[in-house]
Amino acid sequence: MKLRIISESGNVPAYATEGASGMDLKAYLQEPMVLQPMERRLVPTGIYVEIPQGYEGQVRARSGLAIKKGIGLVNGIGTIDSDYRGELKVPLINWGSEPFEIQNGDRIAQLVIAKYERVEVEVTTELQDTVRGEGGFGHTGIKG
Template sequence: MNVRIVNKGSLRLPEYKTPGASGVDLMANLNEPVILKPLERYLVPTGLFAEIPEGYEAQIRGRSGLAINNGISLANGIGTIDSDYRGEIKVILINLGTEPFEIKHGDRIAQMVLCKYEKIDFELVEELNDTERGKNGFGHTGL
């Protein structure tokens, strides 16, 4: 599968860093550094525009090193880029840490994973089939 990319930034294309990697790093495409204060959000441009094949989505995920070392996460948990979107890929970062965090041009800020999906049809019914679990949720199995 090929994903067509337009690169309007000064950074290299996304690449897999190891043979077993499922995601590619996205980098900040900034004219000047940005200081992200605690609990502040910022929409970070990447300079990349992608043509994702129909039947696929790109999931934007946080980087574990940024999360554990600096408290930097994605404000929306996981971002989704649909196959019909043609705008710039941007990443909503949030600083959940206690110290300001500097984002510089070229910093690896997130990962992008391409995932195949299927569209489904929804059927309106009066009730659902029973299961052993039933309505139990939200911690019903304990810690």
């Protein structure tokens, strides 16, 4: 599958290793940006994509930034729909205790392209029973 992109920044999303599922997205900034602790900002990438119908783009945090600096995505995982044609901007948050500086070209997130299925919604008055039933959050406990 090919992913068509326009890159105003000159940066092209790329896989860092042979087994990587996500392509690195880089910041496109005219000047450095500082994220203060608990601050949220949209970080531009200068990237526009044409995702084929039946696929979505998933913007994910970089694990190294998350564990080392406390930098994550405001919405956990961001979804890019196949009909979106605007600039990819990454909603970062600084969960850490120190300011974090982002420079032009820094790798700030990952982009995963994933196939999805659309469903036909069927309204009903009952659902099939399962062993789990209504067991919700933490119903299996911590210890195995």
